Amino acid sequence: MAAVGIMTMLISACTADATAEPDATAPGALDQFYGQDVEFGGCEDFAQTEAASQFFAQETLECTHLAVPMDYSSPSEERMQIGVLRVPAQGSPEERIGSLIINPGGPGESGMLIAAALSLRLAGSPVLQRFDLVGVDPRGVGASTPSIRCFTDAERDAGAAKTTLVGASGAWTAEDTAALVDRCAQASGGEKVLAAVGTRDAARDLDVVRAVLGDEKLTFFGMSYGTRLGAIYAEQFPDKVRAMVLDGGVDPRADGAGQRMATLSGLQRSFEQLAAYCADTPDCPLGTDPGQATGVFQQLVQPLADEPVPAGDGRTADFDQVIGGVGASLYTQEGWDAAIAGIAQLKNEGRADQLLALNDLYTGRGTDGVWSTLLDANFAINCMDEERRTPEAEEVLRAQVARTSPWLDSGEDFVGSTRHACEAWPADPTLGFPYAQDISGLPDTLVISITGDPSTPHEGGISLAESLGAALLTVEGERHTIALQGISPCVDQAVADYLIDLALPPADARCTL
Numbered sequence: 001m002a003a004v005g006i007m008t009m010l011i012s013a014c015t016a017d018a019t020a021e022p023d024a025t026a027p028g029a030l031d032q033f034y035g036q037d038v039e040f041g042g043c044e045d046f047a048q049t050e051a052a053s054q055f056f057a058q059e060t061l062e063c064t065h066l067a068v069p070m071d072y073s074s075p076s077e078e079r080m081q082i083g084v085l086r087v088p089a090q091g092s093p094e095e096r097i098g099s100l101i102i103n104p105g106g107p108g109e110s111g112m113l114i115a116a117a118l119s120l121r122l123a124g125s126p127v128l129q130r131f132d133l134v135g136v137d138p139r140g141v142g143a144s145t146p147s148i149r150c151f152t153d154a155e156r157d158a159g160a161a162k163t164t165l166v167g168a169s170g171a172w173t174a175e176d177t178a179a180l181v182d183r184c185a186q187a188s189g190g191e192k193v194l195a196a197v198g199t200r201d202a203a204r205d206l207d208v209v210r211a212v213l214g215d216e217k218l219t220f221f222g223m224s225y226g227t228r229l230g231a232i233y234a235e236q237f238p239d240k241v242r243a244m245v246l247d248g249g250v251d252p253r254a255d256g257a258g259q260r261m262a263t264l265s266g267l268q269r270s271f272e273q274l275a276a277y278c279a280d281t282p283d284c285p286l287g288t289d290p291g292q293a294t295g296v297f298q299q300l301v302q303p304l305a306d307e308p309v310p311a312g313d314g315r316t317a318d319f320d321q322v323i324g325g326v327g328a329s330l331y332t333q334e335g336w337d338a339a340i341a342g343i344a345q346l347k348n349e350g351r352a353d354q355l356l357a358l359n360d361l362y363t364g365r366g367t368d369g370v371w372s373t374l375l376d377a378n379f380a381i382n383c384m385d386e387e388r389r390t391p392e393a394e395e396v397l398r399a400q401v402a403r404t405s406p407w408l409d410s411g412e413d414f415v416g417s418t419r420h421a422c423e424a425w426p427a428d429p430t431l432g433f434p435y436a437q438d439i440s441g442l443p444d445t446l447v448i449s450i451t452g453d454p455s456t457p458h459e460g461g462i463s464l465a466e467s468l469g470a471a472l473l474t475v476e477g478e479r480h481t482i483a484l485q486g487i488s489p490c491v492d493q494a495v496a497d498y499l500i501d502l503a504l505p506p507a508d509a510r511c512t513l
Contacts, residue, residue: 030069033208043057064086065145066081066082068080080145083112085115086115098216103223110142111136112136134209150183174419177423178424181194191427194427197384199385206218221499224455250456262456267327278340298411312351317356324359331455386422388429447472449465450476452476461474475510475512490512
């Protein structure tokens with residue numbers, strides 16, 4: 001799914017011991033993981049990026065690694081280390097309910113970073129009074145080891161880091177896809193690591209985290225892709241769920257291609273809304289007729305597939321990077337002005353400094369030139385989750401993309417020259433579609449879905465709520481994800497009531513932004 005970059009919406013030491021009893025329901029071979037002792041300490045050494053370094057300097061944060069099997073079918077063999085950040089509850093010990101484990105989406109976003117950022121927003125709130133905020137970097141991501149790497153920072157800066165899952169332009173051959181797997185394997189610890197980063201294994205890791213933190217049951221807050229992770233946990237461990245808030249629901253009934261097309265349709269709608277908003281402003285770079293805006297935009301950006309433009313600091317910006325900068329701004333209505341300013345710079349100056357900066361923020365590049373693992377992990381996790389497509393099916397999908405979301409059309413001819421980037425992946429996908437259907441014994445859960453969500457459209461949130469038998473809180477507005485961000489008191493109060501008291505909002509409840 002195209003849900004990378006949740007942190008861009010949210011970013012504007014003490015020591016303790018944690019000991020857990022082995023989970024009585026876990027097979028004996030897993031007792032060593034469920035019963036492990038971990039010591040929390042400072043977080044500075046866990047920072048992978050410039051942004052993380054700034055947040056992780058807070059003295060109230062605690063970090064650790066905990067061990068999980070690389071392969072749950074052979075738990076006595078190799079291990080992975082999962083990065084965990086904890087913000088202790090601010091209330092009295094008597095008030096504390098337990099841990100609230102957070103996943104911000106992507107896949108590939110850092111849960112550790114989102115927990116550190118949210119702790120500042122939630123200071124003094126009822127949620128932080130009653131819960132430890134816990135951010136987990138899923139296997140393959142960020143401070144977890146091994147982490148997924150496919151490209152160097154220099155290659156990403158040069159626009160040379162291409163995959164058909166995250167890039168919008170470029171032709172591919174079978175040799176290209178095989179070489180992509182080789183480079184990911186070499187930089188990440190081997191093909192066995194690439195085969196170990198699927199969501200089903202990440203959900204099993206969450207259960208280990210739950211037990212090691214001493215929580216009898218899981219309280220979880222997942223955004224965007226995090227709703228997929230939460231749904232898979234619910235499917236595998238329904239009796240271990242206390243509460244789940246799933247914000248920006250990914251449709252569990254849609255396969256990878258279906259979800260991608262729903263996202264692209266939502267982004268086209270948001271682009272057209274941006275164009276209409278722009279048309280009412282002086283000197284709109286897309287013109288005064290919103291119906292012609294997509295064509296005007298194509299004329300501006302399609303040449304960049306062959307001829308990148310200057311973008312500051314000796315860098316250039318190509319079609320994919322410019323599209324990424326505009327796309328990042330479509331995730332929230334308040335981001336439209338930044339996109340329009342960037343498009344105007346491209347049109348009037350032949351430069352893309354502003355759009356490249358937006359793309360950098362969205363895709364995990366720090367101002368120091370260091371990239372996070374976000375894009376590489378996103379690619380690998382999707383390879384282990386989503387179905388493979390034949391070259392013929394990929395060609396059909398490319399044509400469908402051009403029709404459904406023409407603002408993304410690079411104008412290139414892909415006939416006979418496009419392939420699915422995961423076709424040479426060393427393991428078959430493990431998620432399966434549909435998932436999280438007909439779960440028995442799952443307690444009440446809460447799904448939040450925004451009517452104008454461009455990335456995980458409202459229909460998918462409805463489908464997720466139906467699949468889980470969950471309460472649905474509908475939010476009237478234009479953005480991707482909303483809960484606990486200080487934007488909607490209506491939503492935040494409903495979430496707090498549910499997390500603390502397990503009190504769901506009434507049927508057909510709605511909030512308006």
